[in-house]
Amino acid sequence: xxxxxxxxxxxxxxxxxxxxxxxxxxxxxxxxxxxxxxxxxxxxxxxxxxxxxxxxxxxxxxxxxxxxxxxxxxxxxxxxxxxxxxxxxxxxxxxxxxxxxxxxxxxxxxxxxxxxxxxxxxxxxxxxxxxxxxxxxxxxxxxxxxxxxxxxxxxxxxxxxxxxxxxxxxxxxxxxxxxxxxxxxxxxxxxxxxxxxxxxxxxxxxxxxxxxxxxxxxxxxxxxxxxxx
Amino acid sequence: xxxxxxxxxxxxxxxxxxxxxxxxxxxxxxxxxxxxxxxxxxxxxxxxxxxxxxxxxxxxxxxxxxxxxxxxxxxxxxxxxxxxxxxxxxxxxxxxxxxxxxxxxxxxxxxxxxx
Numbered sequence: 283x284x285x286x287x288x289x290x291x292x293x294x295x296x297x298x299x300x301x302x303x304x305x306x307x308x309x310x311x312x313x314x315x316x317x318x319x320x321x322x323x324x325x326x327x328x329x330x331x332x333x334x335x336x337x338x339x340x341x342x343x344x345x346x347x348x349x350x351x352x353x354x355x356x357x358x359x360x361x362x363x364x365x366x367x368x369x370x371x372x373x374x375x376x377x378x379x380x381x382x383x384x385x386x387x388x389x390x391x392x393x394x395x396x397x398x399x400x401x402x403x404x405x406x407x408x409x410x411x412x413x414x415x416x417x418x419x420x421x422x423x424x425x426x427x428x429x430x431x432x433x434x435x436x437x438x439x440x441x442x443x444x445x446x447x448x449x450x451x452x453x454x455x456x457x458x459x460x461x462x463x464x465x466x467x468x469x470x471x472x473x474x475x476x477x478x479x480x481x482x483x484x485x486x487x488x489x490x491x492x493x494x495x496x497x498x499x500x501x502x503x504x505x506x507x508x509x510x511x
Numbered sequence: 512x513x514x515x516x517x518x519x520x521x522x523x524x525x526x527x528x529x530x531x532x533x534x535x536x537x538x539x540x541x542x543x544x545x546x547x548x549x550x551x552x553x554x555x556x557x558x559x560x561x562x563x564x565x566x567x568x569x570x571x572x573x574x575x576x577x578x579x580x581x582x583x584x585x586x587x588x589x590x591x592x593x594x595x596x597x598x599x600x601x602x603x604x605x606x607x608x609x610x611x612x613x614x615x616x617x618x619x620x621x622x623x624x625x626x
Contacts, residue, residue: 288531296523303515303552309560316557316581323582324567332565332579336586348590355597362604408564412593476569495593502600509607 328472329405329481337410338487346450349494353447356501363505378428386428393421401492405481411488415495422500426507434504439497446494453483453490514555521548533618535609539602546595550588557584 311317319340323332327339337345377383400407401414422434460469473480525548528541562580606616613621 316583330567332582333585359604
């Protein structure tokens with residue numbers, strides 16, 4: 283009985299969504315605002331990556347909400363997981379293999395460098411603050427896996443996170459007062475397109491986002507690994 | 512359009528996981544699969560035939576500008592992926608807590624225990 287009800291529900295959902303989607307043509311431009319971003323994005327923000335100019339230029343207020351959601355999720359994870367197991371109940375974890383430990387020592391700085399490269403070049407190449415932050419968090423995940431018991435300093439990660447968020451908010455408010463009439467409007471010179479120091483405040487914002495997302499994700503990994511060691 | 516067919520298959524698979532399975536971990540996997548189905552749909556909707564990534568390169572012919580895919584949906588999916596990650600981490604944390612309290616991932620057993 284239950285399985286029949288499930289199949290009927292799935293069929294209704296699939297057919298309903300399918301009928302709705304069939305009417306949408308594939309492979310043609312649909313949104314006018316997308317064309318507007320493509321045409322005037324480089325003039326408005328100076329970033330050669332149009333997706334970046336949408337994320338940190340036109341829709342930067344959304345991005346502020348996004349990093350807030352990530353922060354709240356990391357905080358909620360810490361709150362849910364905190365106080366579960368008493369101290370002293372820690373299980374003994376066998377040390378990681380020699381290959382993992384040596385590889386971690388070699389790869390950790392390279393991963394940090396690669397993450398920083400991705401978020402610094404967010405306005406020129408595919409990538410940006412979120413992707414670079416994820417790469418940086420993966421470097422810390424490697425450390426957690428290879429050296430059980432080794433932890434990221436809470437003070438440092440919280441300082442980095444707060445600095446990132448503060449830079450984002452303060453630069454946005456400065457843009458609101460100095461640069462124009464909307465949040466995070468670009469008040470710095472755009473410079474020459476396709477050079478590293480171009481696109482006004484976008485690289486600064488992306489560095490701030492990268493640091494913040496990196497420390498947020500590291501906090502999530504920290505909370506999860508706390509359960510295992 | 513047949514291109515959207517795979518999205519619907521993915522979404523239905525995720526929904527099946529969510530409704531039919533009793534294990535919480537499998538339910539969470541179902542939610543994640545549905546999440547990615549929606550992301551895939553948004554990316555497909557922004558695609559143009561013969562489209563290229565919306566990145567302006569030096570000495571690029573002006574005609575390429577016409578072939579850029581829709582940057583708006585890509586930005587939306589970027590946001591959606593990050594939020595999906597936050598939701599996933601919170602779900603997994605609650606799942607760990609539930610397992611610690613009840614010793615099982617089975618939803619039907621947990622709902623019978625009542626407190």
